[in-house]
Structure formats: C-alpha cells, structure tokens
C-alpha cells in the first residue's frame with residue numbers, strides 16, 4: 001500500500017469514528033454496560049471476597065471498564081447501524097471495508113480508553129492518595145507503559161466486540177454472546193480472583209486463562225500501576241494483545257465480506 | 262463508454278434464484294427504468310451494482326470500473342438512494358450532508374455551498390437544523406436524495422424512489438430527477454409504478470422472476486403490442502366469463518374485480534354485440550364500457566402475466582389519471 005492510500009484510509013476511518021462518538025457514546029446501553037456494570041461488579045466483589053488486596057481489586061475494575069466500555073460500544077453501534085441500514089450507507093461510500101471497520105473499532109477503543117483513564121484516575125491515582133478507597137497502597141506508576149497498556153487493551157476489547165457484533169441484527173443479539181464471554185473472562189482471567197486461586201482445584205484448566213485476552217490486560221495493568229514490572233512479561237502481554245486484535249479485526253472483515261455474498 | 266454495464270449476472274440466495282443471467286447496459290446521460298413486480302429482483306440488482314451484495318457470478322461495471330475489483334473507484338462515480346431512506350435519525354439534515362461530504366472527501370467550503378444548494382433544491386431549506394427523527398417519510402426521502410448527490414456523482418441509482426409517498430411528493434421527486442437528467446446525469450431507477458417508468462424513462466427493462474424480459478423505449482414497447490385496444494366492461498353484479506366464448510374476437514381477458522373485466526382486442530366493434538348477448542343471457546346489465554389505448558402497463562402484463570391483486574392496484578393508478 002502506498003503512503004497516500006494509507007493516509008486516506010486513516011482519514012476515512014477517523015471520520016467514521018468521530019461520527020460514532022457523536023452518535024453513540026451517550027446511548028443508554030453504552031452507559032449501562034460500559035460504565036455501570038463494571039462498578040456493580042466492583043462492589044459485588046468488594047463485599048463478597050475480602051481476601052485479595054485493594055490494589056488487586058482496583059486494577060481489576062479498571063481493566064474491566066476498558067474491556068466492557070470498548071466492547072459494549074461495538075455491540076451498540078454495529079447492530080443499530082444494521083437495523084437503520086446506515087451501515088449500508090457507509091458500505092456504498094467510497095472507502096474500503098478495512099477503513100470502515102477500523103473506524104468502527106476505533107470508536108469503541110476510544111470509549112474504552114476514556115473510561116479506563118477516568119476509572120484509573122479516580123480509583124488508582126486519586127483514591128488511594130486520599131485514602132478514600134480505604135487503603136494507601138504503594139503506587140508505582142510507570143506512565144508510558146501504563147498508557148500503552150490501556151490503549152492496547154482497549155483496541156483488543158473493541159476488536160472482540162466488533163467481531164461478535166458485526167453480523168448481529170439488533171443490540172440484544174450482540175450483547176448476548178458478549179455478556180457470556182465477559183462473565184467467563186471475569187471469572188477465569190484473574191480479574192478479581194488471582195489465577196492461582198481460580199484454578200486451585202482444577203490446575204489442568206489453567207491454560208484456559210491464557211486463551212483469554214483479558215488475562216494479559218489485567219496482568220499488564222497490574223505491572224504498570226502497582227508494580228513490580230517484569231519488562232519481558234509486560235512486552236509479551238502487549239504483543240499477545242496486539243496479535244489477538246489483528247486476528248479479530250481480520251476475521252470481522254471476512255465475516256462482513258461473507259455476509260455480502 | 263457505458264455508464265452501467267451488467268454482464269451475465271446471476272444471484273442465488275440459497276435456493277432462491279434472484280437474478281438469472283442478467284445482461285444490460287445503460288448509456289451515459291440516459292434515464293433508465295427497471296420495471297418489475299414484487300420479488301422480481303430489482304433491489305437485488307441495484308445492490309449488486311452498488312457493491313452492497315456480491316453476485317454469485319457475472320460482473321458489473323460502473324463507468325468502466327469493476328464494482329468487485331475496484332470498489333472504491335466505482336463507488337465515487339455514483340450516488341445511491343435506497344428503498345429505505347437510511348439517513349441518520351439522530352443527526353440534523355445539515356449534519357447528515359456534512360458527514361457524507363466528508364466521507365467523499367469534499368473540501369469544507371465546497372461542502373457547505375453544495376449542501377445549501379441541495380437542501381434548497383429539495384425543499385428542505387427551512388429544516389436544515391431539525392433532527393431527522395422529526396422528518397416525515399417524504400422529507401427523509403428527499404434528504405436521502407440530497408445525500409446521494411452531495412459528491413456530484415455522474416450516475417444516480419434509486420430504488421423505488423416514490424413508493425410510499427403521496428402524489429405531491431412523488432411528483433416533486435420526479436421533477437427533480439428529470440432536471441438532474443436534463444443536466445446530464447445518468448439515472449437508473451427501479452419502480453413498480455408503470456406510469457412512472459412511462460413518464461420518466463427513455464428506456465425501460467422489464468424484469469420478472471430474475472430475468473430481463475425486454476428492454477426498449479416505452480413507445481416501442483407499446484407499439485409492439487398486437488392488441489391495439491383494450492375494452493373495459495363493468496357489469497352490475499359479479500359474474501364469471503368463459504374465455505372460450507370470446508376466443509375468436511379477443512386475445513385475452515383479465516378479471517379486474519368481481520364485476521369488472523378487461524378484454525384485449527384488435528377491433529372493439531366486433532366484440533361489442535357478443536358482450537351485449539352475454540349480458541342478456543346472464544341477466545346482467547352493462548354499467549359501462551370503456552376503450553383504452555395500449556399503455557406500458559399492457560406490455561408489462563404481456564411479459565409478466567397478471568395477478569389479480571396487481572391488476573387491482575394498477576386499476577387504482579389508472580383511475581387517478
């Protein structure tokens with residue numbers, strides 16, 4: 001691909017993404033599944049399982065917010081645009097399917113990133129400092145790796161949402177498989193319960209955790225906020241998330257192509 | 262170069278054969294109509310031409326660009342007004358146009374000038390800043406047309422542009438299309454309103470069950486009919502007619518309603534006495550007899566066969582004239 005073509009593609013993607021931001025960020029399902037649900041989960045786990053550290057739980061909430069926010073937006077945008085047929089308006093416009101879907105993915109990712117930063121600011125940076133969340137943990141933030149982690153995690157979650165929503169006819173159709181996957185991931189990815197405990201009685205299932213992208217997001221987020229950082233481990237987390245995202249996006253593109261046959 | 266070229270297009274949806282080896286070309290500047298009953302495959306053909314659906318086999322070219330292989334170039338050449346007006350409900354009319362203009366890469370200054378002109382031309386000037394949610398069906402259709410024109414395409418595809426609209430809106434849209442065509446734009450529309458095709462199109466193709474039956478000017482199509490006249494008869498009460506009885510004098514009888522029939526004849530004077538006898542024998546009264554010159558509808562009937570429901574609807578149409 002030539003430079004200009006790449007530039008044009010990114011430009012078109014950004015037009016699509018900006019339009020989504022304007023239209024869908026404040027839709028009720030975006031707000032409920034993206035913002036409320038992670039908070040509800042946080043309180044549920046706070047009340048139910050006091051045996052992990054507060055730092056552990058709070059990084060879990062931030063990871064879940066990024067994940068829920070980004071994937072939810074896809075599950076709202078794509079089915080709505082299919083139902084109103086505005087998706088077809090975009091398909092018949094002069095931009096490649098790749099540019100179109102990357103734009104769609106980007107609007108979800110930006111939603112996840114925004115939520116992630118807001119949550120992290122409140123729960124990890126400000127909260128503990130004021131002892132407002134009940135603890136003052138030794139924060140050891142590595143800003144650039146932390147920012148990268150949030151961005152890459154959001155892209156990954158949005159790509160997953162994209163893949164699950166791209167054929168759905170309405171929001172409920174897309175939310176169902178997505179919610180199922182979310183709950184599987186929350187319990188099996190070490191979000192609120194450490195992996196060693198999750199698989200304590202069934203160690204043979206432990207590899208399952210490594211098939212779920214959220215495992216890598218959570219691990220990377222913990223390393224970059226409360227430390228300690230193991231550079232290799234962090235790098236592997238991020239690379240795996242990126243590879244996951246690429247596979248998810250290309251599968252989504254193929255699915256759309258297939259649906260046009 | 263042809264504006265639109267359809268080469269041996271076949272489309273299967275599972276077991277349904279929606280298009281059966283369609284071949285067609287439309288010249289630049291032409292006003293072309295694709296006429297067919299429900300389920301004929303009109304929408305499918307438009308979707309294939311605009312890259313929304315891939316054909317099972319065959320190719321389509323838009324001003325020489327293959328829709329499958331060079332989709333982006335092909336898509337720059339046309340605007341599409343789909344069957345369902347798919348404008349963004351949550352945006353204003355103005356923002357809808359701005360969004361489309363950006364997607365087509367139109368510079369900012371020009372964007373605004375064009376949008377203003379289009380909204381003016383389509384009678385939406387006062388509603389520039391209203392969210393589309395509040396628009397009537399006719400207004401949405403007009404906005405969809407404006408959105409399809411914002412990049413000044415050379416070809417405009419419209420799928421049933423006036424269906425579901427009242428007479429006044431329909432007439433307005435037809436006038437807009439005529440004007441666009443006069444200025445050189447190629448127009449390709451589908452319709453099941455025969456009148457619309459007759460009034461607007463330079464050439465029409467009749468599509469039935471996925472096959473193109475015939476392509477010609479409306480005038481030639483009408484002239485090609487053997488039956489030069491049709492006779493419409495209304496009796497005072499419901500009855501049925503045995504076609505055998507009239508076989509010698511007419512080539513077909515269509516029952517338009519319980520007591521209303523149409524006879525296709527070459528010479529209406531020869532059949533009138535038979536009709537009077539028929540009525541007398543059955544104890545019926547003839548309420549009215551009308552002779553009709555062939556219209557495009559008759560060509561349509563000849564090629565697609567007739568279905569009583571359809572006939573009734575056409576009936577209402579003819580009534581309006």
Ligand SMILES: Nc1ncnc2c1ncn2[C@@H]1O[C@H](COP(=O)(O)OP(=O)(O)OP(=O)(O)O)[C@@H](O)[C@H]1O
Pocket residue numbers: 274277278279297298299300301302303304305306453
């Ligand atoms: N997405 C689809 N899946 C399966 N079958 C389809 C699909 N779209 C159209 N068809 C079938 O293809 C045939 C042609 O449909 P199409 O919508 O093109 O007809 P049409 O001429 O536009 O009809 P109408 O006047 O009702 O709009 C029909 O038999 C229809 O059932």
Ligand SMILES: [Mg+2]
Pocket residue numbers: 303304305344420
């Ligand atoms: Mg149709």
